[in-house]
Amino acid sequence: MGVKANMDGEKRLIQARERVIDAISQNMHLYGVTESVGRLYGALYFQEDPMTLDEMKDELGMSKTSMSTSVRNLMDLKMVDKVWRKGVRKDLYQAEPDWYQTFIDFFTIKWRAGVNINVSAMEKSLTELHLLIEDNETDERIKNMARVDCEKILAALEYYDWLNRLVDSFESGEIFQYIPKKR
Amino acid sequence: MGVKANMDGEKRLIQARERVIDAISQNMHLYGVTESVGRLYGALYFQEDPMTLDEMKDELGMSKTSMSTSVRNLMDLKMVDKVWRKGVRKDLYQAEPDWYQTFIDFFTIKWRAGVNINVSAMEKSLTELHLLIEDNETDERIKNMARVDCEKILAALEYYDWLNRLVDSFESGEIFQYIPKKR
DNA sequence: AAGTACGTACAGAAAAAACTGTACGAAGTA
């Protein structure tokens, strides 16, 4: 078997990987993750061993600084873990291989953040609107607008309660009772 | 009741709205939607009547061009509908008020797009990897790597099948059997 | 048919973000 054939085989392998990595990063980009960060996750996913920052930098042809921030980004999303290996001084990172878990972590993190932002703002505004409605000084027209706004906010809060319960069922794995992993 | 009190009431109302609108736009920003687009959705949500592009432009203090593209953006996400009103020549837009539906549309659109991107890339690469494995010319080391990659891709495809079924349960409303709207 | 209002394509300007290189602190090594 010639060297040429090997080279070719390796090239074909890399190309097949690259296509999938591109798709992964495009996909992640849909949810506001940089394509570079997505490619890094893809590279880590296919890499057999955990990688150091320097290896990532060589693999993606980017600066070490970028690798540092990108990998931290992925860690925040729980898509990558730092691993320890005896005798290795550098930090090692590996991709979380369980995509079910990755999906759940990714969205529960974001959804909970969103719920928190919105619920606290809405509760605060709701209180203010009630004060406004109960205030005798308030113009009747304004009162009516405030009442409508209260209704809208209450409807939204009800939805956020639902979203919270959805997230709970993701986190607890209860969702897999309803939508099983394997058909 | 003095004019001053009215003004004040209106200001308080607007402030309460503004806080919620900010939270909404921050939230939407988490998923890669521009903050301006988010604020526009928020404005439409609280506006009692459907709005024209010119009204939006005045409300947000931005160009009409931006309103045109932003509102189209929101329509693509099914967060805003164009409505028709007798005798009104301008296009009118209103926010979809049902947040359950908005949530479902938003994520099913994105998830389906992601599934399609990834599944087609993975199937193509999977075929190529199988050819590589079956090719006698291929170096054994490469074959082994290809086998590992195949496993990873198959695991991912299984996950995408699950995601597709999850999306189905969102679209059909079946999810509300498991996670009911009201407690 | 001429005039006006409306929405959007497009090119360029402004703003935001992603990325890099330098510098430095922490932690290991000799």
Add this chain to the structure above:
DNA sequence: TACTTCGTACAGTTTTTTCTGTACGTACTT
């Protein structure tokens, strides 16, 4: 203790995205 190695904070640059103004096609009005 002096010397490396490593990771990241930060400032500045590059790239990308967002936003605006102009211009034009369509459709309504007179």
